[in-house]
Amino acid sequence: AQTVTQSQPEMSVQEAETVTLSCTYDTSESDYYLFWYKQPPSRQMILVIRQEAYKQQNATENRFSVNFQKAAKSFSLKISDSQLGDAAMYFCAYGPTAGGTSYGKLTFGQGTILTVHP
């Protein structure tokens, strides 16, 4: 079974600084998707960024970028120019694609609480 590990229960960053959240995963599959979701106090999970395993290029979305190391099974999230609104719980998630019937079954890490200090 696939597992996702986020080794940092909590992280903090100063406003305008850069922070990196770590995520490692375990899978025997060669094709899959990885996601970072953000969950603010409003409870709604918001998709931050998505990476397809077969694409070597790291995904970026404005201030958010990932460092995807497939061989090391590592998928870290870098937040540049941190803003107060970035404060939230961040979840790393793995999405299988094997067999075409595994969609929708995301495996999540335990989450990292990010605090942004003004």
Next chain:
Amino acid sequence: KAGVTQTPRYLIKTRGQQVTLSCSPISGHRSVSWYQQTPGQGLQFLFEYFSETQRNKGNFPGRFSGRQFSNSRSEMNVSTLELGDSALYLCASSPRADYDYGYTFGSGTRLTVV
């Protein structure tokens, strides 16, 4: 465009009762997944539906069931509630049967079993 709507937002039930939670996906989305979120176990996959068919089911007892209607709206039911069923139940939808668009989540239903 309306997001994923989950009703009710909060629910208090007594042990032994049953409960039905509702999820209305984004218009045009055909895949709906359900997750249970607790402080101890984190986010756990319950089941996923696509075009009214359950394609995947997580490791939960048979007390947890769901269905999807022809308009893609989904319901999940928990029978014989236990204290441990207290959790935030999240629904997510996607337009297609793949991850190209990711999954869009609702704000969840907070279920408290007393």
